[in-house]
Amino acid sequence: MTYSLELKDLRKSFGKTDIIRGVDLAVNAGERIAIIGPNGAGKSTLFNLISGRLAPSSGEVLLNGQRIDGMKPYEINRLGLSRSFQITNIFPKLTVFENLRCGVLWSLGYKYTFLRFLSNLDDANERTEELVRQIGLERKRDVHAVNLTYAEQRALEIGVTIAGGANVILLDEPTAGMSKTETSHFISLIKHVTVGKTLLTVEHDMGVVFGLADKIAVVVYGEVIAFDTPAAVRANARVQEAYLGSSVADAQGAGH
Numbered sequence: 001m002t003y004s005l006e007l008k009d010l011r012k013s014f015g016k017t018d019i020i021r022g023v024d025l026a027v028n029a030g031e032r033i034a035i036i037g038p039n040g041a042g043k044s045t046l047f048n049l050i051s052g053r054l055a056p057s058s059g060e061v062l063l064n065g066q067r068i069d070g071m072k073p074y075e076i077n078r079l080g081l082s083r084s085f086q087i088t089n090i091f092p093k094l095t096v097f098e099n100l101r102c103g104v105l106w107s108l109g110y111k112y113t114f115l116r117f118l119s120n121l122d123d124a125n126e127r128t129e130e131l132v133r134q135i136g137l138e139r140k141r142d143v144h145a146v147n148l149t150y151a152e153q154r155a156l157e158i159g160v161t162i163a164g165g166a167n168v169i170l171l172d173e174p175t176a177g178m179s180k181t182e183t184s185h186f187i188s189l190i191k192h193v194t195v196g197k198t199l200l201t202v203e204h205d206m207g208v209v210f211g212l213a214d215k216i217a218v219v220v221y222g223e224v225i226a227f228d229t230p231a232a233v234r235a236n237a238r239v240q241e242a243y244l245g246s247s248v249a250d251a252q253g254a255g256h
């Protein structure tokens with residue numbers, strides 16, 4: 001059985017400080033995983049290790065069964081893993097369409113020789129139009145990214161993240177800074193565009209977590225202390241003690 005993503009005894013130290021302290025995680029293809037845990041627990045560092053931004057101190061990262069630890073971010077991206085950042089990484093002076101097209105062209109560029117690349121421009125344009133629709137920005141197609149609302153920029157960022165056709169998507173706090181309405185709209189967008197893909201997302205809003213995730217990974221102080229279905233995590237005494245406490249009750253009370 002090959003996992004979509006697998007972490008084996010993953011560790012990362014900065015100087016003498018152990019930040020990731022032996023993480024094992026196995027994610028099946030098509031699963032949606034929410035990663036929760038207190039600030040400073042190591043969630044973003046985990047994403048940096050998976051996406052190749054940081055090299056692990058020890059341990060293994062496997063993407064579709066292939067070792068990727070130690071590879072460069074662009075190499076890992078080409079193998080089908082794409083991440084978005086807490087900080088928006090779109091080009092402000094390009095339009096919605098142009099931003100998405102960059103992502104699509106980049107993904108075609110490495111697969112084809114230049115001549116085939118040119119003959120694939122029509123495909124790229126079609127694929128880009130489809131992305132514009134998928135993220136619900138048809139009416140903002142030709143607007144410069146800088147002139148979009150915050151929520152629209154985040155939607156565009158999701159579009160850029162999936163533009164290359166990656167099958168494993170990492171999102172770090174995608175709903176940060178959004179209102180409740182924006183958040184619920186955005187979560188349905190994320191669900192919609194990641195159908196059939198493997199998704200790992202860091203999320204603080206417990207209502208969102210319980211509504212979105214097939215499984216929840218609880219990261220506390222550089223370790224995964226629980227990895228299970230939302231119902232099981234909710235009932236896990238160790239999780240309640242270590243982290244969740246009242247926020248679980250809140251999420252339940254909110255009817256999620």
Ligand SMILES: Nc1ncnc2c1ncn2[C@@H]1O[C@H](COP(=O)(O)OP(=O)(O)O)[C@@H](O)[C@H]1O
Nearest residue numbers: 014019037038039040041042043044045046219
């Ligand atoms: N490049 C780095 N150098 C040194 N310490 C770092 C670095 N990146 C993160 N850390 C530390 O690692 C810990 C975990 O950070 P982070 O992964 O950002 O946590 P989270 O995303 O869960 O809030 C924090 O104490 C942070 O200060």
Ligand SMILES: [Mg+2]
Nearest residue numbers: 043044045172
């Ligand atoms: Mg973080």
